[in-house]
Amino acid sequence: MGQNSPQPRQSSPLDVLREIAPGAEVVHVRANPHDWSQGELVGAYTWPQHQGEGLVSLSHGNGPGGLHHIALTVGEFLSRYRDLPVVGMLYASETSYTYHVELAPPSWSLAGGDSQ
Numbered sequence: 001m002g003q004n005s006p007q008p009r010q011s012s013p014l015d016v017l018r019e020i021a022p023g024a025e026v027v028h029v030r031a032n033p034h035d036w037s038q039g040e041l042v043g044a045y046t047w048p049q050h051q052g053e054g055l056v057s058l059s060h061g062n063g064p065g066g067l068h069h070i071a072l073t074v075g076e077f078l079s080r081y082r083d084l085p086v087v088g089m090l091y092a093s094e095t096s097y098t099y100h101v102e103l104a105p106p107s108w109s110l111a112g113g114d115s116q
Helices: 015-020 066-081
Strands: 026-032 035-046 056-058 087-092 097-102
Touching: 015 066, 026 066, 035 066
Parallel strands: none
Antiparallel strands: 026 035, 026 097, 035 056, 087 097
């Protein structure tokens, strides 16, 4: 039985954000750059059906684990992984940085080739 045991699945750094925003393909998160433990999930979205349309908002509520868990999760993610290619800064101020994080690529980007 041991020879056919599946390899443990290596988790992605994005998995922690997927857990606090189930079903989201894009999240906007914000944290205090002076204290990364002060984070929050600002919005959870899915991609639009067609390129150029706006993101589709999901109701994300407090997510699993409550606000404290989300704050620590977002803060830890940003302190470690804010330089990933799927993470982009939206806004910056003295007290907070807001980021756009792509948890999954849009379906229209996966289409093989563009007819235009």
